[in-house]
Amino acid sequence: MSKWKEAVITRTQDRSPTVRSFWVALPDRERLDFRPGQFLTLDLPISENRRERWRSYSIASPPNETNEAELCIVQLPGGRGTKYLFEEAGAGTQVLTKEPGGVFTLPERPLDHDLVMVCTGTGVAPFRSMLYQRLPREKRHFHLIFGCRRPEDLLYREEFERLGERYPNFTYTTTLSRELPGETTSFEALAGYVHQVYQRDYATPRSDLRFYLCGWSAMVDEARASLLGMGYAEQQVILELYG
Ligand SMILES: Cc1cc2nc3c(=O)[nH]c(=O)nc-3n(C[C@H](O)[C@H](O)[C@H](O)COP(=O)(O)OP(=O)(O)OC[C@H]3O[C@@H](n4cnc5c(N)ncnc54)[C@H](O)[C@@H]3O)c2cc1C
Numbered sequence: 001m002s003k004w005k006e007a008v009i010t011r012t013q014d015r016s017p018t019v020r021s022f023w024v025a026l027p028d029r030e031r032l033d034f035r036p037g038q039f040l041t042l043d044l045p046i047s048e049n050r051r052e053r054w055r056s057y058s059i060a061s062p063p064n065e066t067n068e069a070e071l072c073i074v075q076l077p078g079g080r081g082t083k084y085l086f087e088e089a090g091a092g093t094q095v096l097t098k099e100p101g102g103v104f105t106l107p108e109r110p111l112d113h114d115l116v117m118v119c120t121g122t123g124v125a126p127f128r129s130m131l132y133q134r135l136p137r138e139k140r141h142f143h144l145i146f147g148c149r150r151p152e153d154l155l156y157r158e159e160f161e162r163l164g165e166r167y168p169n170f171t172y173t174t175t176l177s178r179e180l181p182g183e184t185t186s187f188e189a190l191a192g193y194v195h196q197v198y199q200r201d202y203a204t205p206r207s208d209l210r211f212y213l214c215g216w217s218a219m220v221d222e223a224r225a226s227l228l229g230m231g232y233a234e235q236q237v238i239l240e241l242y243g
Pocket residue numbers: 039055056057058059071072073074075076078079080081082083102122123125216240241242243
């Protein structure tokens with residue numbers, strides 16, 4: 001049996017000037033089973049060489065009763081896979097995918113530690129999936145620290161704000177490195193980068209904290225080094241590297 005499955009893009013939605021959600025369905029089943037934090041690997045028709053065609057995308061939606069997963073993807077200038085997805089693929093496009101994979105997941109048991117999620121850009125995808133699944137049933141505190149360049153890049157901002165209003169154990173902090181919200185917008189964001197937030201809020205190491213970091217190496221490597229330098233142990237810092 002092939003490990004590659006036939007899948008179909010059922011719909012897309014622009015999330016920001018450079019980010020688009022793609023819903024991918026696996027027609028061979030009624031329900032797609034996965035753990036929040038896992039990703040799908042797609043085989044895109046962009047090269048003769050099989051291995052050059054594979055691109056992984058974290059699942060941004062929580063497990064539900066459907067056979068679909070939402071992937072939240074940024075178009076990279078010069079990127080071959082994202083050029084195909086943004087310019088050629090759309091509703092009805094067939095793609096091949098592997099079963100959901102990856103170990104960037106939360107323990108299945110109720111958490112016995114607080115969780116700090118640090119991300120930039122589409123690195124927020126696995127955290128959205130985790131938060132929707134876990135907030136309704138967890139007592140421990142979740143803090144999402146999300147960094148972008150400009151206000152329009154703050155993916156799912158209104159959703160996270162609603163989660164913050166609904167769950168007292170959820171805090172949502174945003175940082176913007178290039179441009180702050182204008183006077184007519186109603187939300188606040190800090191100027192700068194994600195690092196200043198966890199360095200300020202978690203300056204004193206605690207053994208009942210875990211940091212989950214997700215995104216590209218520039219941010220993830222810096223955050224990991226910073227947290228270890230602050231006195232956190234290796235096993236308290238869990239990573240998902242996009243590249
Ligand atoms: C486990 C996993 C999960 C992932 N999940 C997502 C996801 O949910 N959403 C998403 O958008 N991407 C995600 N990625 C990244 C994705 O797999 C591709 O690498 C990305 O879409 C670029 O593919 P491309 O073919 O367009 O670019 P390529 O033609 O492969 O070239 C891109 C080049 O630019 C580098 N690069 C890629 N992104 C950046 C960046 N932001 N800044 C600077 N340099 C960069 C790469 O290392 C590479 O050298 C994930 C990667 C992994 C490993």
